Amino acid sequence: xxxxxxxxxxxxxxxxxxxxxxxxxxxxxxxxxxxxxxxxxxxxxxxxxxxxxxxxxxxxxxxxxxxxxxxxxxxxxxxxxxxxxxxxxx
Numbered sequence: 001x002x003x004x005x006x007x008x009x010x011x012x013x014x015x016x017x018x019x020x021x022x023x024x025x026x027x028x029x030x031x032x033x034x035x036x037x038x039x040x041x042x043x044x045x046x047x048x049x050x051x052x053x054x055x056x057x058x059x060x061x062x063x064x065x066x067x068x069x070x071x072x073x074x075x076x077x078x079x080x081x082x083x084x085x086x087x088x089x090x
Contacts (some may be wrong), residue, residue, distance in 0.1 A: 002050040004030075005041040012054045014038070 004085040020031045022044055030038045
């Protein structure tokens with residue numbers, strides 16, 4: 001989440017994944033995917049910097065997939081199935 005300030009000085013947190021586009025006319029207007037629009041006090045550059053900072057924080061806190069750590073057990077390590085035929089019925 002990024003923290004932004006509305007024109008009425010109300011502080012809010014916004015999920016940057018919901019941003020469709022940002023326009024400056026002259027206030028910074030953020031259009032969301034659902035069609036809502038939010039006007040904030042921060043400049044376009046400040047909003048972009050906050051989004052970049054948010055993305056970097058997520059990237060460094062999320063462990064990357066390591067194929068060596070998630071290796072597939074070798075055949076000798078796998079449990080053996082019972083290969084004996086089932087007992088005959090009477």
